[in-house]
Amino acid sequence: MPADIALDKYVQPKKARGRLYYYFRVVRADKTEFRKSLPHPFDDGYRTAYRLAHIECFGNPPLDLNPVDDLGFETLIEQHKLHPKYLNLSKDSRALRDLACTLLQTTFNGFLPQDIRPLHMQALYDKLASRPATANRRMDDMSAVFGWARRRGFCDINPCERIERVHSDSGYEPWPAWAIEKLFTEGRPHIVKAAVAAIYTGQRRNDCLRQLRPSQITDGVWYVKQGKTGNPTPIPLHPMVLAMVDVHEEEMRAAGRIDPNEPILKTSRGKPWASGFGASWAKELERLELHEVEPRLTFHGFRTTNATLIGNAVAKSEVIFGGIERVKSMLGHLSDRMAEHYARRAVQEHTNAETIMLLPNFGK
Helix, strand or coil: CCCCCCCCCCEEEEEECCEEEEEEEEECCCCCEEEEEECCCCCCCHHHHHHHHHHHHHCCCCCCCCCCHHHCHHHHHHHHCCCHHHHCCCHHHHHHHHHHHHHHHHHCCCCCHHHCCHHHHHHHHHHHCCCHHHHHHHHHHHHHHHHHHHCCCCCCCCCCCCCCCCCCCHHHCCCCHHHHHHHHHHCCHHHHHHHHHHHHHCCCHHHHHHHCCHHHEECCEEEEECCCCCCEEEEECCHHHHHHHHHHHHHHHHCCCCCCCCCCCECCCCCECCCCHHHHHHHHHHHCCCCCCCCCCCCCHHHHHHHHHHHHHHHHCHHHHCCHHHHHHHHCCCCHHHHHHHHHHHHHHHHHHHHHCCCCCCCC
């Protein structure tokens, strides 16, 4: 039994067939034994099971079931959400932080932040590891919460540090040309338009769906404030996207109403996307038989496609095409590291193509 797991009173572990089992066990004064099986201390239902076992054994609930409320997760998260560290996050980032906070509360309900150790966070991460991108984002946000809490006396360590993670870029691979062609020629218009916007602007899904509107376009330049980072980014629009803008404005004139704040991308029913795009997107990929392609095709992959196409040109001549700064500017990144992350495939492909030419010819 790991020494850093603090068990409740009367709870005893027993190892059998390589697995730990937990019991509420009491030997009474008359030498009789009371024993009740319990879920794992971090499983849902553990607190209820522990309380019922205590009542069955002693006739009353445990007196210390709710320890030190002022230092619990509920108070921690409540105070964290009132702090500028949270309030200064963008709207999308706050939504992701909220998901991490909810995960902490539901997983460790009844425990104090100071009781949580790296092995507990590793177990939580492993439950999410089948979706590496989601697991890593949740862990980043939970680490931020614990880092904030450690400096304010809720805990002594950040248990998210040094967690073994799964690193996978497979969810963000660029789309092959044949798959783009199939989507554009056979896809439903409301899905294709969203894909066109993503490929030719390099912006994230929510920014394309919510912010691509006439009021934010001036002289063919889309001034988007990225939802994830808050970075203001001017995006000169490709003729393909400008054509969609023209069609949108023509439709509004034909309908006898002009609303510059109405999003250009809409559902199949002509309504602005409020929710449900993910489900419609997955359904369309399945209809086109693109859902089983490996590496997996994702909407975010259009952002990588944009960076790869730009990077291929950049790799041919940094002097002429502006180097990594061009990718960095188009995608709205503040750091070279993220721009290089998106462009590295293009640079690698171009370098390897040149390297092949260094090999000599053998035979005829």
